[in-house]
Amino acid sequence: xxxxxxGNGVKEIARRAKVSIATVDRVIHNRTGxxxxxxxxxxxxxxxxxxxxxxxxxxxxxxxxxxxxxxxPKLSEATxxxxxxxxGVFQAEKxxxxxxxxxxxxxxxxDDVSSFTRQSKLILQKKPAGVLLAxxxxxxxxxxxxxxxxxxxxxxFIDSDIPEQDRLCYIGPELxxxxxxxxxxxxxxxxxxxxxxxxNISKDISLSRRSEGQHRLSRKEGGFxxxxxxxxxxxxxxxxxxxxxxYPNIRKRLAAVLAEHTDITAIFVTNSRVSMVxxxxxxxxxxxxxxxxxxxxxxxxxxxxxxxxxxxICDKPQEQGYRGIxxxxxxxxxxxxxxxxxxxxxxIITKENYMFYRN
Amino acid sequence: xxxxxxGNGVKEIARRAKVSIATVDRVIHNRTGxxxxxxxxxxxxxxxxxxxxxxxxxxxxxxxxxxxxxxxPKLSEATxxxxxxxxGVFQAEKxxxxxxxxxxxxxxxxDDVSSFTRQSKLILQKKPAGVLLAxxxxxxxxxxxxxxxxxxxxxxFIDSDIPEQDRLCYIGPELxxxxxxxxxxxxxxxxxxxxxxxxNISKDISLSRRSEGQHRLSRKEGGFxxxxxxxxxxxxxxxxxxxxxxYPNIRKRLAAVLAEHTDITAIFVTNSRVSMVxxxxxxxxxxxxxxxxxxxxxxxxxxxxxxxxxxxICDKPQEQGYRGIxxxxxxxxxxxxxxxxxxxxxxIITKENYMFYRN
DNA sequence: CTGAAAGCGCTTACAG
DNA sequence: CTGAAAGCGCTTACAG
Numbered sequence: 001x002x003x004x005x006x007g008n009g010v011k012e013i014a015r016r017a018k019v020s021i022a023t024v025d026r027v028i029h030n031r032t033g034x035x036x037x038x039x040x041x042x043x044x045x046x047x048x049x050x051x052x053x054x055x056x057x058x059x060x061x062x063x064x065x066x067x068x069x070x071x072x073p074k075l076s077e078a079t080x081x082x083x084x085x086x087x088g089v090f091q092a093e094k095x096x097x098x099x100x101x102x103x104x105x106x107x108x109x110x111d112d113v114s115s116f117t118r119q120s121k122l123i124l125q126k127k128p129a130g131v132l133l134a135x136x137x138x139x140x141x142x143x144x145x146x147x148x149x150x151x152x153x154x155x156x157f158i159d160s161d162i163p164e165q166d167r168l169c170y171i172g173p174e175l176x177x178x179x180x181x182x183x184x185x186x187x188x189x190x191x192x193x194x195x196x197x198x199x200n201i202s203k204d205i206s207l208s209r210r211s212e213g214q215h216r217l218s219r220k221e222g223g224f225x226x227x228x229x230x231x232x233x234x235x236x237x238x239x240x241x242x243x244x245x246x247y248p249n250i251r252k253r254l255a256a257v258l259a260e261h262t263d264i265t266a267i268f269v270t271n272s273r274v275s276m277v278x279x280x281x282x283x284x285x286x287x288x289x290x291x292x293x294x295x296x297x298x299x300x301x302x303x304x305x306x307x308x309x310x311x312x313i314c315d316k317p318q319e320q321g322y323r324g325i326x327x328x329x330x331x332x333x334x335x336x337x338x339x340x341x342x343x344x345x346x347x348i349i350t351k352e353n354y355m356f357y358r359n
Numbered sequence: 360x361x362x363x364x365x366g367n368g369v370k371e372i373a374r375r376a377k378v379s380i381a382t383v384d385r386v387i388h389n390r391t392g393x394x395x396x397x398x399x400x401x402x403x404x405x406x407x408x409x410x411x412x413x414x415x416x417x418x419x420x421x422x423x424x425x426x427x428x429x430x431x432p433k434l435s436e437a438t439x440x441x442x443x444x445x446x447g448v449f450q451a452e453k454x455x456x457x458x459x460x461x462x463x464x465x466x467x468x469x470d471d472v473s474s475f476t477r478q479s480k481l482i483l484q485k486k487p488a489g490v491l492l493a494x495x496x497x498x499x500x501x502x503x504x505x506x507x508x509x510x511x512x513x514x515x516f517i518d519s520d521i522p523e524q525d526r527l528c529y530i531g532p533e534l535x536x537x538x539x540x541x542x543x544x545x546x547x548x549x550x551x552x553x554x555x556x557x558x559n560i561s562k563d564i565s566l567s568r569r570s571e572g573q574h575r576l577s578r579k580e581g582g583f584x585x586x587x588x589x590x591x592x593x594x595x596x597x598x599x600x601x602x603x604x605x606y607p608n609i610r611k612r613l614a615a616v617l618a619e620h621t622d623i624t625a626i627f628v629t630n631s632r633v634s635m636v637x638x639x640x641x642x643x644x645x646x647x648x649x650x651x652x653x654x655x656x657x658x659x660x661x662x663x664x665x666x667x668x669x670x671x672i673c674d675k676p677q678e679q680g681y682r683g684i685x686x687x688x689x690x691x692x693x694x695x696x697x698x699x700x701x702x703x704x705x706x707i708i709t710k711e712n713y714m715f716y717r718n
Numbered sequence: 719c720t721g722a723a724a725g726c727g728c729t730t731a732c733a734g
Numbered sequence: 735c736t737g738a739a740a741g742c743g744c745t746t747a748c749a750g
Binding site for chain 1: 719722727
């Protein structure tokens with residue numbers, strides 16, 4: 001294990017190298033103003049001693065608080081998707097505050113590139129030690145992280161990735177696989193000749209998000225269909241896209257499609273709006289179809305509890321925020337290595353286990 | 360948020376109280392040798408200033424490393440159950456080492472009370488700041504934690520609980536609910552008139568563990584049966600207990616029971632040995648029954664991958680160890696409040712999501 | 719390019 | 735019961 005640090009701190013290094021501790025400090029922090037020769041000598045000794053800085057002394061002496069920036073979309077009318085990651089950030093903040101680390105949030109408008117560039121300037125100005133970034137605007141994000149790199153700011157991507165960048169790591173869901181998993185669940189929920197309904201309920205189904213070749217929801221739908229193909233399930237899949245997300249409209253559309261296809265016995269909703277379908281089933285249908293959707297929301301849990309939703313799939317959006325911050329901490333403060341890619345687990349929630357679920 | 364700690368450290372408190380910082384320190388640490396009067400005065404000022412000690416300075420000045428003890432069963436031939444929590448402890452250790460916290464493992468033999476009492480003496484002697492304890496021996500554990508309490512050692516229970524004790528918290532699985540959840544999955548895996556086979560494969564099924572009124576496996580079986588009752592499922596449940604856990608015996612017993620009940624179409628195995636049943640199915644059966652078991656083991660994942668096991672239920676044994684240590688850290692080092700009970704999530708693993716599962 | 723010295727906010731002997 | 739002083743292992747001006 002680790003030696004008692006009896007005496008291999010900067011002082012010992014200085015003694016061996018026959019320089020002052022100030023010079024040792026310069027080398028440790030890669031500052032200028034040290035001759036190549038002494039620098040090399042000191043680095044050798046550091047290696048030899050396997051010097052591990054005392055992070056308490058470091059923190060105490062350099063009175064500067066460490067600062068992280070969180071740079072993700074703000075909550076909007078259209079979607080509360082980013083609430084969960086923010087909750088996770090808050091949790092991490094609570095744990096890191098006693099360690100002298102503070103977190104500033106810079107939220108941008110998903111529909112307004114200029115808000116992104118405006119905030120990015122603020123961050124670059126503030127020069128945090130690390131930033132947790134959702135790179136939805138690819139071009140602008142690339143420019144931003146290039147500037148971060150130049151300024152020595154560590155950055156972590158969340159939610160979507162730009163792999164070619166020289167990021168600390170990526171943390172996010174694997175949407176295709178989520179849909180694929182849903183497909184597996186349907187294997188148990190349907191018979192051979194049943195028809196399956198796939199519903200995308202979202203205002204912006206058609207507009208592919210700038211960041212992705214494909215819309216998020218169609219990635220899940222793609223995974224879902226892929227499961228049926230790969231496993232040679234021949235069930236007919238009916239598709240229903242609802243861009244109007246109010247209940248009266250959902251109700252009308254659903255009623256129509258179910259009247260046309262009376263043999264639909266299972267419904268897959270590609271996002272958290274599954275609760276609206278559950279409401280329809282509860283109030284208007286006699287025979288409950290098999291129903292699967294996404295996200296750990298209050299109303300989804302309600303319908304899980306009532307037995308109307310069979311399964312909810314969830315990719316721990318909260319943990320994305322939490323881990324993002326903790327990884328910055330582990331790398332920047334503790335100097336630990338971190339893995340380059342962290343896919344979130346894809347969790348299956350039911351009436352029987354939701355009470356123990358931690359987002 | 361928090362004030363800049365410009366000047367409300369011990370120095371400021373001392374200044375206001377017109378005492379030396381040594382006296383302030385005595386009050387902060389509840390040491391003897393301070394008159395009630397000055398003590399009260401100082402405490403008032405501490406409260407008024409909302410004094411938060413600088414944990415870096417504290418750590419630096421008091422050269423003592425913080426030490427935690429892990430007091431759980433050792434791995435045995437009979438069961439590798441405790442490997443996962445130990446892995447989690449190792450993970451936490453890695454993260455806490457840079458913070459000057461070290462962890463010592465005191466492992467005892469589940470079948471030998473004297474090994475427990477022997478180790479417990481060592482721990483009491485060592486006086487760690489905190490201990491993570493699996494209180495399998497109720498009586499001895501009670502005595503041990505009483506001694507801990509007296510010595511000012513914080514303790515956390517893992518795996519099973521003794522609620523009346525004055526522990527920091529409990530972390531563990533909810534076995535009954537795990538079985539109940541399994542029941543839910545069977546709802547989708549069987550038809551109305553199918554028979555279901557429940558298998559307990561374990562050397563010590565009959566001996567109820569000292570710690571629990573009921574054996575662990577029968578808690579899961581109880582939950583499973585309870586699901587069927589509560590949901591008025593009338594399927595006949597056949598029970599098979601195998602105390603000889605070698606494959607030839609499993610094979611013989613299974614063949615016999617399946618010959619007697621040809622209409623068994625689903626099998627529930629109450630622990631990680633489900634892979635042995637999968638092996639039987641793979642080599643000897645033509646029609647694959649619905650199969651559910653427990654724990655994220657390599658061979659279970661194999662059979663999940665092959666499509667022979669349908670679902671594996673897992674209660675994050677590794678995280679139990681990890682969280683146990685981290686909770687000690689958060690409470691003892693950071694001074695944060697913690698929740699009294701942490702039930703582990705009950706996760707559902709399939710062929711489609713196991714690759715993203717983190718124990 | 720290099721060093722001497724002060725200081726971060728605590729704790730720890732030691733002296734009274 | 736109380737205080738003055740040294741020191742933990744670093745960083746930070748400042749001086750040369």
